[in-house]
Amino acid sequence: MFQQLEMAPADPIMGLSAAFKSDANPNKINLSVGVYQDASGQTPVLASVQTAQERVLAAEKTKSYLSIEGSSEYGAAVRELILGVGHEAAERAITVQSPGGTGALRLAGDFLAQHLGDRSVWMSEPTWANHPKIFASAGLRVETYGYFDARANTLDADALLAALGQIPSGHVVLLHGCCHNPTGCDPSPATWRQIAEVAAERGLLPLVDFAYQGFGDGLREDAVGLRALGDAGCELLVASSFSKNFGLYNERVGALTLIGADAEAALRALSHLKIAARTNYSNPPAHGAAIVCEILGDSMLRRQWEGELAEMRERINRVRQRLVARLGEQGVGRDFSFIERQRGMFSFSGLNAEQVEVLREQYAIYIVAGGRINVAGLTEDNLDYFCKAVAAVS
Ligand SMILES: Cc1ncc(COP(=O)(O)O)c(C=O)c1O
Structure with a gap:
């Protein structure tokens, strides 16, 4: 039976990481996958996570199952x-613990496909x-709305608002809570309020993918869009990931929060979400979520974690500034200053498909085909090599 199968294409991001691993070039740089790296190119376990993990292990009495929806x-x-x-909005919200942000998105997808009938999920292009x-x-239909002004390398707020105004009532709109992946361009707080107004007025269902809370401007600042949607009275879904902001990538920690029109509606939705979870992965992994709980519930650990998160955020923003300065020093004619204004780990570099290919083949620099770079993959050791290579292909 399996002999007839064609080889499936490699995942566009994870596939590049596999190719990077087997590349023998000592100068190789991986700017493809969205994993934070510190100034020495490492992805360390956060000190707050280490302490919380020791406490969780010391207190653990059983490995028995969690409930379907996870820990309350x-x-x-x-x-x-x-x-x-x-x-x-917290009064009319329920949360299901999920295996990572991806698990939360898929849970939302299964729930929407089963209960909201013939509606599309609209997502930004790109x-x-x-x-x-x-x-x-x-099993959902996917459609796109305009988001990005490629020439100016900014968010095209007018195109976004105009597109939202055309989406049929009841359809689902996927929004990036902050640190838009791949462009690094987010709506301003004023634009978020306009988005919330349009969504509420048209009866759209926002699904906020919140994979980078704290990587943009701060934990509270990054939630400004989500809160605007709640303030406007929208029903909404939020897919959280704690892979990046707690560095818990391989523990698979996430959550799907559903905010209903009222508490009753949220509880009814929960009963269906539980069926979607049960028939998918049954119940969530416990360890990573217990670490997150321990940190968020202990004021000292929480302060330490917020400090570590700020350190990651500030390093990314410093790298952005250095990258723009060094590209200028290398005589790259193009104005790359937009990179400093983008937020989060990613930058849409403006490098085209041909340049991306030459960078990979001749310089062993791995970038996703659309030109997205993970700024956190740049360090003092590889920044000059990267900038010289970009200058050579520009
Ligand atoms: C926009 C976005 N959403 C969701 C995820 C999924 O995160 P997780 O690893 O927690 O599944 C990612 C991870 O790269 C992401 O970039």
């Missing part, structure tokens, strides 16, 4: 992290390469 303490901590203390595949796999 974790759910409450997630809602407070995304909405802030005492937000009205978006994270896995987004259309997740929702198509769940």
